[in-house]
Amino acid sequence: MTAFQYSSQIRGSVLDAIGNTPVVQLGRLFGGHDVVAKLEFMNPGGSIKDRMVRYMLRHRPEGVTHVVESSSGNTGAALAMAAAVQGLRCDVTVPDRTSPEKIKRIEAYGATVHVCDASLPEAHADSYQSLATRIAAEQGALHLDQYRSGLNRNAHYTDTAPEMWFQLDGRIDYFVCGIGSGGTISGVGRFLKDRNPNIIVIGVEPPHSAYREAVTGEADEGEFRTALEGVGKRKVAASFDASVVDDVIRVNDDDALSYLHRLAREEGILAGGSSGCVTAGIAQLLPRITGRVVTIFPDSGANYLSRHF
Numbered sequence: 419m420t421a422f423q424y425s426s427q428i429r430g431s432v433l434d435a436i437g438n439t440p441v442v443q444l445g446r447l448f449g450g451h452d453v454v455a456k457l458e459f460m461n462p463g464g465s466i467k468d469r470m471v472r473y474m475l476r477h478r479p480e481g482v483t484h485v486v487e488s489s490s491g492n493t494g495a496a497l498a499m500a501a502a503v504q505g506l507r508c509d510v511t512v513p514d515r516t517s518p519e520k521i522k523r524i525e526a527y528g529a530t531v532h533v534c535d536a537s538l539p540e541a542h543a544d545s546y547q548s549l550a551t552r553i554a555a556e557q558g559a560l561h562l563d564q565y566r567s568g569l570n571r572n573a574h575y576t577d578t579a580p581e582m583w584f585q586l587d588g589r590i591d592y593f594v595c596g597i598g599s600g601g602t603i604s605g606v607g608r609f610l611k612d613r614n615p616n617i618i619v620i621g622v623e624p625p626h627s628a629y630r631e632a633v634t635g636e637a638d639e640g641e642f643r644t645a646l647e648g649v650g651k652r653k654v655a656a657s658f659d660a661s662v663v664d665d666v667i668r669v670n671d672d673d674a675l676s677y678l679h680r681l682a683r684e685e686g687i688l689a690g691g692s693s694g695c696v697t698a699g700i701a702q703l704l705p706r707i708t709g710r711v712v713t714i715f716p717d718s719g720a721n722y723l724s725r726h727f
């Protein structure tokens with residue numbers, strides 16, 4: 419057993435309780451291999467997005483009293499939580515495929531949620547992305563804009579990655595990561611390669627998502643569709659840095675959900691669909707690689723009990 423350290427430190431607010439998430443060996447699922455996952459659903463807002471939001475709000479211009487973001491849910495929850503602590507007004511625009519649990523969670527923190535038609539292209543005036551831009555322009559709110567902001571990947575470069583590096587004492591051979599906005603893989607990937615250029619960074623996404631083509635140059639005309647939240651995009655987001663990613667592999671929804679269920683039943687880890695997706699991706703890779711594989715589980719299965727379990 420690992421020795422545990424107790425801390426008597428009282429945090430000034432729940433925002434100071436973000437981070438220090440555990441890293442766990444997936445030894446039951448991947449016996450004979452060295453695979454570890456960082457459990458980001460242990461953050462108080464329920465996901466890795468707590469770190470990004472905290473970082474972005476630390477870097478906000480003076481005088482901001484109102485914040486807005488378009489989000490598939492986790493960033494919205496993180497922002498609503500931080501806005502509650504800091505006394506900011508908060509609007510979150512979400513696509514209508516977002517799980518009811520996530521929408522209720524954002525509202526519970528006192529934020530306003532705008533549910534938008536997910537089938538609209540981003541450029542359409544009523545898409546969830548355009549609505550966030552409009553609220554910012556018309557009401558003077560700060561738009562976090564995670565899909566374009568360089569602060570997204572910087573948050574993972576300065577917070578997520580060094581913490582992970584410290585916890586693992588730099589012993590990482592492969593970093594395997596789901597891609598949504600691309601902030602996590604770009605920030606963590608850059609940090610790892612700065613420390614050790616031999617570390618291989620592999621993205622995981624659903625079929626026909628845009629990132630594989632951005633990294634490999636192989637054209638893919640198929641239509642992107644997935645039941646998972648948080649992974650895959652029709653268009654590459656500006657927050658993605660292809661230069662730190664060595665390869666992107668594809669996982670279909672059936673395999674992702676199968677590994678999601680196995681995580682719960684064999685590892686006792688109730689994670690979200692994107693964690694099932696990366697875990698299935700690791701299962702694909704393991705027969706052809708050696709060394710330690712590190713991944714991140716961005717959010718919890720509690721968000722998707724009625725949808726995926």
Ligand code: PMP
Binds near residue numbers: 600601690692
């Ligand atoms: N999984 C989930 C559940 C998410 O909400 C996100 C963020 N959209 C990701 C994975 C991907 O993280 P990133 O946006 O940093 O690529």
